Amino acid sequence: MNPPPVHRLHALLEAAAQRLKMAARVSVERTVESLGLAALAANSVFQRDAMLGAQFELNRKSAMFALAFGECLDDRLRQDSAPRERGIAETAWDALGLVEDTEVERKISADRFGLEVQHACEWELRELEGYMGSLLGPTVERNPLRPETVGLALLKGIEAVSDRADVRSLLQSELGRVLALEMRGSYAAIVGDLRKAGVQPAGLSVRSTADHGRHVSGYDSLREAPDSLREMMPPGAGPLPRSGWAPPGSAGYPSSRHGSSYGQSRYGAASTRSGRLGGASMGHVEPQMMSLIRQLAHLEPAMAGSGWAEDSGGGMPANLIRAHRDELRRAAGSGLDHMVIDVIGTLFDQILSDPKVPPQMARQIARLQLPVLRAALGDPSFFSSRKHPVRRFVNRIASLGAAFDDFEDAAAQRFLARVKALVNDIVEGDFDQIDVYDRKLGELEGFVAEQAQEEVRAQGDDPAALLGDKETALRLGRRYAEQLAGELKSLVGHDFVREFLTEVWSRVLVQSAMKHGADGERFQRLRAVARDLYMSVQPKGTPQQRKEFLAALPRLMQGLNEGMDLVAWPAPARKAFFGKLLPAHAESLKAPQTLSTLDWNLLARQVEGAFQTPLPKKDDLPPVPAGLPVLDEVIDEPRFTAEEAKRIGLVDESRIDWHGAVDIDLSDDAQVSEQDVRIAGLPAPEPLEPTRGKSLVEHVELGYPYQMHVDGSWQKVKLTHVSPGRTFFVFTHGKRHKQTISLTHRMLARLCENHRFKAFENAYLLERATARARRQLSAVGAAA
Numbered sequence: 084m085n086p087p088p089v090h091r092l093h094a095l096l097e098a099a100a101q102r103l104k105m106a107a108r109v110s111v112e113r114t115v116e117s118l119g120l121a122a123l124a125a126n127s128v129f130q131r132d133a134m135l136g137a138q139f140e141l142n143r144k145s146a147m148f149a150l151a152f153g154e155c156l157d158d159r160l161r162q163d164s165a166p167r168e169r170g171i172a173e174t175a176w177d178a179l180g181l182v183e184d185t186e187v188e189r190k191i192s193a194d195r196f197g198l199e200v201q202h203a204c205e206w207e208l209r210e211l212e213g214y215m216g217s218l219l220g221p222t223v224e225r226n227p228l229r230p231e232t233v234g235l236a237l238l239k240g241i242e243a244v245s246d247r248a249d250v251r252s253l254l255q256s257e258l259g260r261v262l263a264l265e266m267r268g269s270y271a272a273i274v275g276d277l278r279k280a281g282v283q284p285a286g287l288s289v290r291s292t293a294d295h296g297r298h299v300s301g302y303d304s305l306r307e308a309p310d311s312l313r314e315m316m317p318p319g320a321g322p323l324p325r326s327g328w329a330p331p332g333s334a335g336y337p338s339s340r341h342g343s344s345y346g347q348s349r350y351g352a353a354s355t356r357s358g359r360l361g362g363a364s365m366g367h368v369e370p371q372m373m374s375l376i377r378q379l380a381h382l383e384p385a386m387a388g389s390g391w392a393e394d395s396g397g398g399m400p401a402n403l404i405r406a407h408r409d410e411l412r413r414a415a416g417s418g419l420d421h422m423v424i425d426v427i428g429t430l431f432d433q434i435l436s437d438p439k440v441p442p443q444m445a446r447q448i449a450r451l452q453l454p455v456l457r458a459a460l461g462d463p464s465f466f467s468s469r470k471h472p473v474r475r476f477v478n479r480i481a482s483l484g485a486a487f488d489d490f491e492d493a494a495a496q497r498f499l500a501r502v503k504a505l506v507n508d509i510v511e512g513d514f515d516q517i518d519v520y521d522r523k524l525g526e527l528e529g530f531v532a533e534q535a536q537e538e539v540r541a542q543g544d545d546p547a548a549l550l551g552d553k554e555t556a557l558r559l560g561r562r563y564a565e566q567l568a569g570e571l572k573s574l575v576g577h578d579f580v581r582e583f584l585t586e587v588w589s590r591v592l593v594q595s596a597m598k599h600g601a602d603g604e605r606f607q608r609l610r611a612v613a614r615d616l617y618m619s620v621q622p623k624g625t626p627q628q629r630k631e632f633l634a635a636l637p638r639l640m641q642g643l644n645e646g647m648d649l650v651a652w653p654a655p656a657r658k659a660f661f662g663k664l665l666p667a668h669a670e671s672l673k674a675p676q677t678l679s680t681l682d683w684n685l686l687a688r689q690v691e692g693a694f695q696t697p698l699p700k701k702d703d704l705p706p707v708p709a710g711l712p713v714l715d716e717v718i719d720e721p722r723f724t725a726e727e728a729k730r731i732g733l734v735d736e737s738r739i740d741w742h743g744a745v746d747i748d749l750s751d752d753a754q755v756s757e758q759d760v761r762i763a764g765l766p767a768p769e770p771l772e773p774t775r776g777k778s779l780v781e782h783v784e785l786g787y788p789y790q791m792h793v794d795g796s797w798q799k800v801k802l803t804h805v806s807p808g809r810t811f812f813v814f815t816h817g818k819r820h821k822q823t824i825s826l827t828h829r830m831l832a833r834l835c836e837n838h839r840f841k842a843f844e845n846a847y848l849l850e851r852a853t854a855r856a857r858r859q860l861s862a863v864g865a866a867a
Contacts, residue, residue, distance in 0.1 A: 152240035196234030213284030366461030380453035400449030404428035433852035444484030472520035481848035546731035560590035570693035591646035612642035755846035759854035775841035788843035
């Protein structure tokens with residue numbers, strides 16, 4: 084008589100068993116330590132002796148425990164993972180027997196342990212079941228790695244440690260508690276191993292069971308009629324079989340995008356959490372609903388009934404929430420969930436038909452329908468907070484996509500490929516975790532910044548480098564001005580001269596040091612001009628002082644003009660300054676001497692010492708330019724030579740007809756108000772961000788499209804560079820031949836204030852969709 088063949092474990096199942104065995108060994112070590120500590124804190128001698136005895140036995144026989152635990156676990160895994168034939172097998176009467184009380188007690192204890200683990204590892208177990216169903220196929224009905232199996236192995240190991248009932252009871256309590264805590268990490272590690280090995284979780288399925296010759300259809304995650312499941316089948320797949328779907332590999336069997344099978348396994352529902360370790364979930368969603376959401380998110384377009392291909396040129400993406408509204412509502416837990424489902428479905432009707440969203444971007448946003456629904460169901464702040472990561476991600480890719488006029492362009496293709504990859508990571512990953520969206524948003528913004536820098540450098544002149552130097556010079560000048568103001572504050576002199584040296588000549592010296600070095604002859608000469616200017620307005624009572632002043636005056640004026648030219652100080656400001664300086668010079672020649680020779684020389688030394696102080700260096704500047712001046716004064720406006728202004732496309736104020744009328748931009752939509760984005764029954768949203776007006780200057784975003792009225796017409800521009808201190812902004816416009824437009828902060832603010840600069844979108848995508856949905860419903864209500 085041949086012995087029955089021994090079923091060998093799957094290699095991945097063996098690796099999973101090793102994870103559990105390792106968790107048991109670690110639990111033994113920790114239990115030995117915890118029993119020793121508990122013995123020290125025991126209230127009675129008997130309790131302490133019991134704990135010390137259990138500690139001694141477990142420490143001495145830990146190897147026997149591990150051996151018994153491993154043997155029992157392997158035996159149970161072989162039994163539970165062996166393929167089984169469906170149907171009613173003939174029963175051998177001689178196989179019947181009585182079950183001993185110890186076996187029943189062991190089974191009850193194992194079930195209790197299983198319940199304890201299930202409470203702590205609910206999501207990990209649900210996810211593991213999906214992977215086990217895909218790994219072992221439809222012939223295996225139960226998860227071999229379920230907690231009850233581990234509980235039986237635990238009891239076998241404890242029985243090998245001691246035959247005393249009191250020791251076994253104590254070890255069962257302490258060791259079971261420690262092992263239950265270890266199971267969560269072990270299950271998560273097993274899921275990670277299966278995922279790395281390429282195993283995909285089983286999809287939503289219908290399980291047929293034999294019941295005395297009669298087929299009964301069962302549903303794991305939804306108690307749905309077959310009609311609803313038939314809607315999820317691809318066109319042309321044929322009628323849904325009465326007893327369930329066809330087995331994998333047969334004709335008409337649908338497969339998911341990930342290569343996993345929609346089999347007959349009872350693990351059916353896909354995991355509700357993928358890679359859930361250490362992240363913050365977006366609120367609670369019923370497991371039944373989460374299973375359905377993940378299944379719908381993983382459907383192929385054809386299975387979703389959309390009729391569009393991802394890379395095709397035409398066709399509007401399908402609204403999956405509309406198409407599967409009935410399934411979603413049946414899986415929902417409350418009336419509020421029904422409302423959220425309908426709201427999100429209505430929003431995506433508007434999102435997918437938005438004229439300012441390019442079709443290529445609409446297809447990617449369409450793939451986020453179910454992740455967005457999950458966020459809205461579990462997190463009320465999705466509707467109220469405009470900074471919600473899910474809202475920001477959807478709005479961001481829509482706005483960035485609107486900046487491209489031609490998606491045949493290489494840059495647009497690169498951007499589209501990156502968005503596709505990020506959306507794939509979200510849909511195929513764990514979109515149950517809010518930090519996933521934060522991460523992907525950070526990756527997207529980093530890519531946009533890198534692409535914007537490449538676009539700026541592609542212009543050839545690299546305006547970013549020039550603007551960076553200008554901003555650094557401005558910051559150094561402001562730091563040096565503060566330093567000089569403190570040095571000159573207590574010295575006797577004219578206020579307008581002190582102000583000129585502090586505000587203007589400080590920048591002259593910084594520019595000279597940056598261009599020619601602080602040790603150069605030109606810098607030394609300009610620094611001497613500052614001292615001579617301060618002393619030139621002091622009263623001169625002796626003929627010798629007047630003679631020296633008149634001899635040095637031409638050189639002083641020449642130095643002043645040289646410095647003013649270096650920083651391109653405007654002619655009106657020069658005229659105003661010299662209008663004060665010349666009378667002060669005349670008055671100094673007529674005024675009686677008020678300073679003695681000693682005081683005169685002392686003042687000259689103090690002024691010279693103030694300018695001898697070393698200039699601040701770039702490394703001395705703070706990393707965050709919080710101290711940058713507001714560019715609303717002409718004195719703070721950085722100056723450019725004619726060649727520099729032409730090189731970077733700097734817009735001068737004279738180029739704009741400030742008094743001319745601005746024509747109407749017919750491409751603009753109706754403005755969205757805060758009332759338009761309010762949804763009754765849901766949390767009130769935060770105030771809208773400005774899309775026009777002076778406050779817009781503080782909300783412009785890199786990579787976003789805007790409308791700028793320049794040279795007598797509206798032009799669509801894209802923001803490609805913002806200096807670190809937001810002093811300069813570089814825009815590009817044009818499809819094939821890109822042109823650069825550079826603005827200072829003050830110039831951009833003035834354009835916004837005069838309604839010559841505004842956002843290309845009248846609101847972000849989700850806000851526009853909400854406003855249009857409200858208007859549409861209002862129109863329908865009025866017509867009714």
